[in-house]
Amino acid sequence: MSALTVTGLVKSHGRTPVLTGVDLHVPSGTTTALLGPSGCGKTTLLRIVAGFDDPDAGTVELGGRVVAGAGRGVPARSRGIGFVPQEGGLFPHLSVAGNVAFGLPRRLRRDRTRVAGLLALVGLDAALADRVPHQLSGGQQQRVALARALAPEPSLVLLDEPFSSLDAALREDTRRAVADALRATGATAVLVTHDQAEALSTADQVAVVRGGRLAQLADPRTLYSRPADLEVAAFVGEAVVLDGEAAGGRVTSELGELSLGRPCADGPVRVLLRPEQLRLSGGPGTRARVRGVDFYGHDARIELELPSGLRVSARTEGGDLPSEGAEVTVVVAGPAVPFPAAAPTVPPVATAPARPGVPTAT
Known part of the structure; x- marks a missing residue:
């Protein structure tokens, strides 16, 4: 060949x-x-x-x-x-x-x-x-x-x-x-x-x-974990994009203080998370309202509304799922990927259709 x-x-x-x-x-x-x-x-x-x-x-x-x-x-x-x-x-x-x-x-x-x-x-x-x-x-x-x-x-x-x-x-x-x-x-x-x-x-x-x-x-x-820009990120899987303020290698966002997957300058940033990084917890974290549940058997997609009104998606196991309208606590697992604050706006919910078989953190 x-x-x-x-x-x-x-x-x-x-x-x-x-x-x-x-x-x-x-x-x-x-x-x-x-x-x-x-x-x-x-x-x-x-x-x-x-x-x-x-x-x-x-x-x-x-x-x-x-x-x-x-x-x-x-x-x-x-x-x-x-x-x-x-x-x-x-x-x-x-x-x-x-x-x-x-x-x-x-x-x-x-x-x-x-x-x-x-x-x-x-x-x-x-x-x-x-x-x-x-x-x-x-x-x-x-x-x-x-x-x-x-x-x-x-x-x-x-x-x-x-x-x-x-x-x-x-x-x-x-x-x-x-x-x-x-x-x-x-x-x-x-x-x-x-x-x-x-x-x-x-x-x-x-x-x-x-x-x-x-x-x-x-x-x-x-490609999945370190996309070149937010447009690539949103096309290759589901994207959770948040505004934040970077300082000292961490960023403060609506989902709390996050670690960063790569260095960036201090100041306003936009950060990328993947839905499987959002975990529903009974402990401390960011409160959110469940606005939709898509069950796929082996896993599920949970649409969440944050206090600001921003809607984001979480991917979780298909076992014990919250009901629509329930209030839950959200914590973030793993680092966020930062991008310049001037990057083009990307819808926070996936532009690609979510379906069984879409890879998670690969």
């Missing part, structure tokens, strides 16, 4: 800029997730890497070879890239075996052992080899699409929101099977997604794309 390096990539559609100078490095044998809202440029970036579009400026290198930009352009078919689209893109008239073997040299296409091995790699029984795509579930079709992409041992595998059409249960099982297969082959991969949990749980590093640029590139733990 080969490393991918994107440098200064620029692309516009007509007069509308889509990518405005993207730099990205994907080390060989790792998976990088491109995470961002619709229209941020992540799919355009993927298409340029694949060879389906040409950049206006900048370069794409694969294994040290320039495949796009700098006056060069290697055709998509000659880049050695495997591509898995949203809907799988299987050939409806071919069997599973025929689809998987499609990209292999002709002499290997009838090798049933090789096809069976590829199906096993993505968690499918070899007995499915003679079925046609419409006889498979959506999750099975996506796994066959991955097996087809991996069959010719490509330099790079690109996945364009491959789980978006699947229901929740199929999505999780298929995501795990795909991640396991990529790791087993040592594939270099780029996954486009708008699902934060998917990106954090699948990738070795996550690139947050915003307005045609990379807002942050980091491993999942760093």
Whole structure:
């Protein structure tokens, strides 16, 4: 497998800029997730890497070879890239075996052992080899699409929101099977997604794309615990944002005196906490009113109203939960992450939908 390096990539559609100078490095044998809202440029970036579009400026290198930009352009078919689209893109008239073997040299296409091995790699029984795509579930079709992409041992595998059409249960099982297969082959991969949990749980590093640029590139733990700014923080999980006054390495806020996860200058600040840091306690702390309880089984999301009227969210175990309207005491576990007081305003309650499976402190 080969490393991918994107440098200064620029692309516009007509007069509308889509990518405005993207730099990205994907080390060989790792998976990088491109995470961002619709229209941020992540799919355009993927298409340029694949060879389906040409950049206006900048370069794409694969294994040290320039495949796009700098006056060069290697055709998509000659880049050695495997591509898995949203809907799988299987050939409806071919069997599973025929689809998987499609990209292999002709002499290997009838090798049933090789096809069976590829199906096993993505968690499918070899007995499915003679079925046609419409006889498979959506999750099975996506796994066959991955097996087809991996069959010719490509330099790079690109996945364009491959789980978006699947229901929740199929999505999780298929995501795990795909991640396991990529790791087993040592594939270099780029996954486009708008699902934060998917990106954090699948990738070795996550690139947050915003307005045609990379807002942050980091491993999942760093991205979640030390986001580059409050906009990244609110997009990658639920954010509790408070005004405060920093002094001597601590900050005074509506939730009491908090420790800081990194140094900052004394004076007004805005601080980030994650909902799982807010603990409901029977002892001393900040009084709050429960305004909503979302129960997910293994955990719950509690919407709290602080004395100022500010509403924040707490994530807690799904056991003994307070009732709506109850008064509770809130304490904070762990440090807060400070940002300049002039940082853009971010809603205190998550902008991303809370649901089971959204990672906590990772």
